[in-house]
Each structure stands twice: as C-alpha cells, then as structure tokens.
Amino acid sequence: MVSNSLDCSIWVGSETGILKGISLKKKQAFNFCEMSCLSRDQEVCALGWGDPQESEVLVGCANGVVKTFSTEKGIFTETRECGDHTQGKFTGLAVTDSALVTCVESGLLKVWKEGSTDTVEMNAGGGVCRMRQNKSQRSRVATGGKENPLKVWDLERPDKPIFIAKNVAQDWLDLRVPIWVRDIAFIPDSDKIVTCTGHHQVRVYDPSSPQRRPVLEAKFGEYPLTALALPASGGSVVVGNTQGQLAILDLRKGLVRGCLKNLAGGVRGLECHPTLPLVASCGLDRFLRVHNLEDHKLQHKVYLKSRLNCVLLSSSCLELSGEDLSGDVEEVKQEGDAEEDEVWDAMETVTDKTKKRANEEPEAVVTEAESKKKRKMAKK
Amino acid sequence: MDRADLPEKNMDFDEESKQRTGKKKKGKGKKSTKVIKSEETIVKKDETEPASMDAAPEMAFPPTFSVSEIKNKQRRHVMFMKYKQEKRKVRLEIRKKRKKEREALGDKAPPKEVPKTIENQRVYDETTVDPGDEEVAFDEGTDEFSAYFNRLTNPKVLITTSDRPKTRTIMFCNQLATVIPDAHVYYRRGLALKRIIPQCVSRGFTYLMVINEDRKVPNGMVLCHLPDGPTAHFKISNVRLRKEMKRRGKEPTAHSPEVILNNFTTRLGHSIGRLFAALYPHDPHFVGRQVATFHNQRDFIFFRFHRYIFKNEKRVGIQELGPRFTLKLRSLQKGSFDSKFGEYEWVHKRHEMDSCRRKFHL
Incomplete structure (x- = not known):
C-alpha cells in the first residue's frame, strides 16, 4: 500500500467516495478506501494538495468532512469536521500558510487556523459553484456561482x-x-482571472484595471462549460462541457485552437500538468484521460469504475518516458541560456540602445508636431 | 488482342483506377473508402485468379489479365459470367472434398470453423462488468434504480408523444401501453416536458416515456426515470404494429410479463438494462406466459413480445404478440430530462466512436 501511494502521480475523487491513485509508470490504479464502509455521503467533492511538497492530499467529502491522505504512508491520517450537510457540498479547498480554506455551496467561506478552534467566516453569497486559490498569492481566493458573480477575496481582510x-x-x-x-x-x-460559465462563455477579468466587466469574452459550443484548466505554456485555456467536448481556447482573441477528442460523457474535472504539456480530464463516463496539448492526441485512458468528480496531478513527472524527455528539455534550456548570456556579454560593446533612442526621439517630435498641426487644422 | 499492348494498357488501367479512387475519396469521404477497398480486392482477385485458370487451355490469359479491361461490353459480360461460373465450380468442389474428408474421418474430424462475425471479433471493452466487482456492485446498489431493485417502489409509466401525433404514433403508444403493465397514455396537449415532470413525480409515476415522430412515423423515444433520472434518448426504427404482423397471437393479457435482457455486458449496458428492467413489476405472473425481450445485438436493442407454451417436456412453442421495434441509444443523461443544462453520462458521437466496426458500447 505504501509503495503504491508513492508511485501514484494522478489522484482522482469519485462519486462513490473513493480516492483513487493512478500510477502511469506501472499502468495501475489503486483504491485508497476501505471497500466495506463505502457510502454516497463520502462523495469526493474537492481535492487539493495539503503542502507544497505534495505529500498530503486533502479530500473534501459531501458530508462536510475534510480528510487528509498521506501519500508517503498511504493512509488517511486526519479527519476534520468542516461543515455539515445543510450547507451543501464543498466547492473548493485551499491551503494557505498554516490555515485551511473551505467553501461550500451555500457560500460560506471559512478559514480554519491550525491549532486554534476559532474560524474566520466570509459569506460569498448563495449558489457558489467553485472556489479557487491564487497559486502565487496564496491568501487570495476567488468564488463564483449561479447568479453569484466572480468575487476575489483577500483572506487577511x-x-x-x-x-x-x-x-x-x-x-x-x-x-x-x-x-x-x-x-x-x-x-x-x-x-x-479566467472563468467559464454555464451559458458556454469563457470570460477573462482584469482586477488591476478599472474595468469590472470582462476584458475578453469567448464562446464555445452550445452546452454548459463545467471545467477549465490553464496549460503550463500560457496564452490558452482548456475548457470542457457537459457533452464531453474539450477545447483549447486562445486567450488573446478567444478563438478555438483545437479540440481534444475521445470523451464520451460530461467533464467534471480538468487539470493541466504544471510543467509538461499534458491535461487530465475526468467525468461522468468513468474514464480518466490524459491528452497531450501539443499534438492533441490521447496519451492515456484509464477506466475507474465510478463516476469521477475531481482530478489532481502531482507536479512530478507522470511517467518514466516523460521524465527522461523533460530532463533533456531542461538541460537543453540551461545550456541555451548560458550561450545566450555569452552572446549578450560579447555584444555589450556595441551602443545600439543610444542609437535607437536617438532614432525614436525625433520621430516622437515629428508626431507631436503633426498632432499640433492637426489640432490647428481642427481649430481653423 | 495485342499482347504487346497489354502491359501498357495495364499501366493505364492502374492509373485510371487510382485516379478514380482518388476522386471518390474526395467526393464521399469515409464511407466510400470501404467500397473502394472492396473494388480493389476484386481487382486483385482478378489478377491472382488466372493462376488457377491456367489449367483450362481455352482460358489461357497472360498472368496479369483482368476481365474489366475488355472493352466490348457484351464480351466482357460473357467472360465475367464464365469466370464467375468457374469460380463457383471450384468452390463447390472444395466443399464437396472437405465434406468427404469429414465423413471419412468420422469422429476424428476437426471441429468446424466458426465463421468470423464482427460480434465475435469484438474489440475488448474494459468496462465489461465483472459480477464479483465490489465497487461496481456498490455503485449499482446505490444508484437511482436501487429503490426499485430493493422493492421499495412499484413502476408506474406515463406514455405520451410529441405534439399533435399522427395515427401511427398513437397506435404505437396504445400498443406499448398493453405491453407495459400500469402504463397510462396521455395526450401531450402542447405541454413542456420540464413542466410535466414535477406533476408526474407528485402523482407517483416512476417513468416518463415520450415517443417522437417525424413524417408520421415514430422515430425517437425519451425514457426518463423519475424522480431523479437518468434519462435515455433512443432512436426507434422498424416499428411493426400488431396488425402488420404475420402469424401473430391474440391480444396480450393484463398479466405482468417476464423480462429477458440479453447481452447488456458493459457498464453502460448495465445501466440501460436496469433502466428497462425497472419498467416492469417485480413479480411476473407466470400464468400469463408472456415474455418481453430486450435483445442487444451490435448496439441495437430489439424489442419483442411473445407468449410461450410448453407443448411437452422438450418442446416449447412461442407466438409473437407484437408490437416489435428496434432501439438505438443516442445518449444517457444524468438527472431528469434537461437537454440544455443536463450533464450527459454518455453521448453517441458518430465520427469519433464509430471509427471501428468491431467496437460496441452496450
């Protein structure tokens, strides 16, 4: 059991309350649950990493319990009561420094500080569908749902x-x-921030700008979009809908860059690998699929017997071959950087920059002069 | 014929055929490629065949001769008929020979070869349900049908149609109601399904069945399990009403029939099988001697309704009571009918899924 859990690189939560670990290296899937005490109350609604080293998986169950699964020991080490049935299922789990953040469907956003019993509560409004954490600024979370617009929260305020x-x-x-x-x-x-909606829109918001409306809106298909993920390469977003259509959308103009095929049922969970061009999807058709984002080909397909709700990828490499490849790529990059540096060092003697500036300035003057002329013309 | 010309002509022919195939591929797309393949195989056969025909002196063609390059249509036809006859003769001879061999060997004869069909060459489906699987058993034990299979509910079916049904659809609905016990046929009255469903739930219906029609012919069925799904969408074809059937029996009686579900092996197939099973009451009345059969073959579900009789200890007689129809699954949706916002468990995607003829989903 212990070695099994160490091998697993993909974690999937199912509707039957089973946490599944998949090792693509061994091409095996494992159930981390006692088969005797299964129940639908334990349906896994949210998954998240408990620590940055990815040794703990947090599992949010439908009955309001958050369980901690240790990948090193291969067992559930801790269970916490974080709410109850009445407030609905978990919509998101997040970890900040020494605190656990949970959000439920009723819109109750709670911060559970470690070691103390008091919690910070926020009300994000009813009908919340998803809560997500900003990976770079860990105290920021975003919520949104049905008739509940996107809200970004700072957990310190x-x-x-x-x-x-x-x-x-x-x-x-x-x-x-x-x-x-x-x-x-x-x-x-x-x-x-990117959001996808139940009315098949993908929207990009920019909180830094004064505009509170989306800066980009794109549409995909005719069916509700249920999940979205951002690939490592940036500039695009992967979205999935209730009919099992997966598409990569470009975030510059909002056009469809390509579709990922081979899905049979609605998508429930999507996640991209943090470094490799891979996307894992799971959903109602009971399959976990791993697609390559570059050639849009299906790489792995695993039947997992229950309907799947959420998926979690570890940042380590998914398989041996992938490991080798990525290693090569990284090395190559480093070499390239070194060479480039040398090139730049050699080029420092040339004074290009000043020349450019010299070129730019007169142009600017000209344009100003022109604009003045135009103004004058307008006045006349 | 000029023998010197032949090689060139052959070349021409080859090129022509290639061009033709190229054009066809552009024109028709996927389906036509298979046709072309078969054409090509015929041509190949033509080319290989003369080796066996060399034995007959009057049919001594050069080794790469094919009938299709004769330009005179009548002569080509005659030659082709001759060639076919020859082929048939050879085949019959081989069969006779084999039969004789079998008779000579008697009991020691090797077992007959099983003909290859796309069903027994089926691509292995990893979702095939293993009866000893705990997880699947748990999943099925707690799904939406578990109330029926734990004998907590009794089935009650509402049958309705699309708006303004024509005679054939109405008759089909009426006959369906005789085949399914406790079924009630209602006129649609232009109501939206989403508004019908809560009313059905409050009146204790466990199924809503909607027959859709196109050009006066029933062509679709929505089967929605209530109160909370799933909803299956089928295509209906080959509907034979009772009066159109030969050698049919009398009208079916009100006894609840036995149900036979054949070949629902995969996980999806199990869900569909359970959907059909839950249409019928738990305990069949064996006095009625009636059987409803849902037979799945190559993802088509054939419905038949029979009455049987035990003639003696060995022989059983069956009599078809009708109606008969064929169903094909289009989609399975989680939850009650909601085509816009519902989540689909399985959707039939023709171009993605039907790329292999030996792959079946049920």
Missing part, C-alpha cells in the same frame, strides 16, 4: 471582497444576461 465582477451589458433584446460561473482560474504572472 475578510470584511469585503477585493474585486466584484460586474455583469456584462444587456443583450441585443435589452434583456439581462444571466450569471452562472462554473469554474475559475488565476492566470499566473498577471492579475487576470
């Missing part, structure tokens, strides 16, 4: 959200556009 999205303008019939945020992701290295 729990009274008010930092950012509340504004609904888009009314449509061509002058009717209000309904809100239904189904999944959220923070774009790394920028303030921007």
